[in-house]
Amino acid sequence: MLSFTEENYLKALVQLTVFEESYTEVGVNKLASTLEVKPATVSDMVRKLKEKLLVNYEKYGKISLTEKGRVAGMMVVRRHRLWETFLYKKLDFTWAEVHELAEDLEHIHSKKLIDRLDQFLEFPEFDPHGDAIPNADGEIIIPFRKTLSEVGKGEKCKVVAVKDNSTDFLQHVDKIGLKIRDDVTVIDRDDFDSLTTIGFNGVQIVVSLKFTDNIFVVCAQCLKAKDCNCHSL
Amino acid sequence: MLSFTEENYLKALVQLTVFEESYTEVGVNKLASTLEVKPATVSDMVRKLKEKLLVNYEKYGKISLTEKGRVAGMMVVRRHRLWETFLYKKLDFTWAEVHELAEDLEHIHSKKLIDRLDQFLEFPEFDPHGDAIPNADGEIIIPFRKTLSEVGKGEKCKVVAVKDNSTDFLQHVDKIGLKIRDDVTVIDRDDFDSLTTIGFNGVQIVVSLKFTDNIFVVCAQCLKAKDCNCHSL
DNA sequence: TTTAATTGTTAGGCTAGTCTAACTTTATTA
DNA sequence: TAATAAAGTTAGACTAGCCTAACAATTAAA
Numbered sequence: 001m002l003s004f005t006e007e008n009y010l011k012a013l014v015q016l017t018v019f020e021e022s023y024t025e026v027g028v029n030k031l032a033s034t035l036e037v038k039p040a041t042v043s044d045m046v047r048k049l050k051e052k053l054l055v056n057y058e059k060y061g062k063i064s065l066t067e068k069g070r071v072a073g074m075m076v077v078r079r080h081r082l083w084e085t086f087l088y089k090k091l092d093f094t095w096a097e098v099h100e101l102a103e104d105l106e107h108i109h110s111k112k113l114i115d116r117l118d119q120f121l122e123f124p125e126f127d128p129h130g131d132a133i134p135n136a137d138g139e140i141i142i143p144f145r146k147t148l149s150e151v152g153k154g155e156k157c158k159v160v161a162v163k164d165n166s167t168d169f170l171q172h173v174d175k176i177g178l179k180i181r182d183d184v185t186v187i188d189r190d191d192f193d194s195l196t197t198i199g200f201n202g203v204q205i206v207v208s209l210k211f212t213d214n215i216f217v218v219c220a221q222c223l224k225a226k227d228c229n230c231h232s233l
Numbered sequence: 234m235l236s237f238t239e240e241n242y243l244k245a246l247v248q249l250t251v252f253e254e255s256y257t258e259v260g261v262n263k264l265a266s267t268l269e270v271k272p273a274t275v276s277d278m279v280r281k282l283k284e285k286l287l288v289n290y291e292k293y294g295k296i297s298l299t300e301k302g303r304v305a306g307m308m309v310v311r312r313h314r315l316w317e318t319f320l321y322k323k324l325d326f327t328w329a330e331v332h333e334l335a336e337d338l339e340h341i342h343s344k345k346l347i348d349r350l351d352q353f354l355e356f357p358e359f360d361p362h363g364d365a366i367p368n369a370d371g372e373i374i375i376p377f378r379k380t381l382s383e384v385g386k387g388e389k390c391k392v393v394a395v396k397d398n399s400t401d402f403l404q405h406v407d408k409i410g411l412k413i414r415d416d417v418t419v420i421d422r423d424d425f426d427s428l429t430t431i432g433f434n435g436v437q438i439v440v441s442l443k444f445t446d447n448i449f450v451v452c453a454q455c456l457k458a459k460d461c462n463c464h465s466l
Numbered sequence: 467t468t469t470a471a472t473t474g475t476t477a478g479g480c481t482a483g484t485c486t487a488a489c490t491t492t493a494t495t496a
Numbered sequence: 497t498a499a500t501a502a503a504g505t506t507a508g509a510c511t512a513g514c515c516t517a518a519c520a521a522t523t524a525a526a
Contacts, residue, residue, distance in 0.1 A: 467526100468525100468526090469524100469525085469526075470523100470524085470525075470526085471522100471523080471524070471525085472521100472522080472523070472524085473520100473521080473522070473523085474519100474520080474521075474522085475518100475519080475520070475521090476517100476518085476519075476520090477516105477517090477518085477519095478515100478516090478517095478518105479514100479515080479516085480513100480514080480515070480516105481512100481513095481514085481515105482511100482512095482513100483510105483511090483512100484509100484510080484511085485508100485509080485510075485511105486507105486508090486509085486510105487506100487507090487508095488505100488506085488507085488508105489504105489505080489506075489507095490503100490504080490505070490506090491502100491503080491504070491505085492501100492502080492503070492504085493500100493501080493502070493503085494499100494500080494501070494502085495497105495498100495499085495500080495501090496497100496498090496499080496500090
């Protein structure tokens with residue numbers, strides 16, 4: 001049985017080596033800053049995780065997840081995202097609130113509980129932030145996405161997700177958020193000069209330019225994030 | 234913010250000094266055996282709880298909860314029983330299963346979460362075992378109850394609750410349980426010789442005599458646990 | 467009322483997870 | 497390629513929560 005702390009290390013490693021930029025390994029310092037602990041602490045802990053066959057690691061080398069570690073970390077992500085979905089859909093929390101609560105709920109271990117929750121929620125594919133939910137085997141399908149900042153002038157796009165690990169951003173959104181309607185909204189790059197209004201999951205939000213890297217979009221017409229020629233036609 | 238462990242001490246104290254036999258204080262040994270730790274450990278911890286003004290305590294004396302401690306402990310019980318109700322009603326767990334899962338869930342602190350859950354469940358008065366759920370202020374109305382073993386020969390009674398802290402009993406019940414109908418069933422003391430069949434929350438169960446202290450009942454006619462004269466009329 | 471049994475306390479030690487400070491290895495750059 | 501910067505490790509210390517073993521206080525019984 002993994003401890004609360006061990007699970008957080010594995011979750012952070014999944015975040016850094018699977019979800020983010022598709023690197024497959026990461027250094028001690030990077031992991032330390034992600035977890036908000038000192039590098040010395042990570043050094044110790046990584047040795048422990050290696051003994052448990054959860055990570056690959058050699059002194060002064062890079063850290064990567066073993067298959068066992070990847071699945072264990074993915075299960076934490078699965079639990080996190082399913083609880084977020086529950087809080088959002090059933091208890092009417094905002095997306096700004098769900099992340100923090102799910103940080104605790106994700107450490108409840110029962111497999112039966114989480115599979116029942118999945119069923120209760122009717123097997124959702126994405127969490128409230130638009131991120132894919134890993135299945136019961138720890139598998140996940142990550143769709144291609146581009147950020148709002150990559151959208152060209154005049155291009156119409158549809159918001160499909162926001163980064164769920166930026167509390168700063170999410171709280172900002174919650175504060176100025178205003179519900180307008182139940183489907184997502186198409187927006188225009190022309191509005192982006194300082195503050196801009198976009199829609200996601202029925203919530204009308206105003207974001208400043210510095211947050212445009214936190215918002216994922218696809219083409220409003222073909223729903224693709226790459227290989228889209230709609231604009232040039 | 235109280236730790237997982239501190240909360241368990243307070244919950245055990247509520248159990249021992251509020252729910253059970255209405256004693257108002259308890260010794261170090263009793264608390265230690267309830268929590269399955271050594272008396273030495275309790276001695277230390279109780280000093281810490283006293284510093285935090287959660288218990289009244291003098292060296293070699295008895296332990297009792299302060300008002301602050303009572304409310305804190307009651308909130309743990311509230312969370313426990315609301316999660317049990319959620320698991321039973323929404324995720325179709327059996328009452329044998331819910332207790333263990335709620336042992337973890339009860340330590341999620343958010344007040345907002347638990348109040349929303351209460352609302353989602355439509356403010357239930359009793360948990361799946363028939364125990365009253367404390368309100369958001371830590372208040373609880375405990376109805377009079379007698380156990381099955383106190384029922385006289387020929388007396389008709391209605392089952393209203395079972396002890397939720399006897400995993401042994403609950404697992405026994407789950408194994409041989411059989412759903413028959415949706416309301417509770419009236420039973421007769423004559424059947425109690427070795428094995429007997431009673432009904433609770435629509436579940437038909439068979440219990441051996443040694444478990445009759447774990448089952449709470451009221452008179453089937455007047456629904457009272459004491460001051461009932463129905464039988465003598 | 468003195469002894470024995472029960473109950474509770476203290477001291478010292480263990481583990482997990484964290485820290486700081488000093489040190490070592492690897493990478494970068496002049 | 498030698499000096500410097502960055503990254504990583506080790507040693508020693510701290511806290512929470514637990515333990516055992518030895519001791520002290522209280523209660524019960526002879």
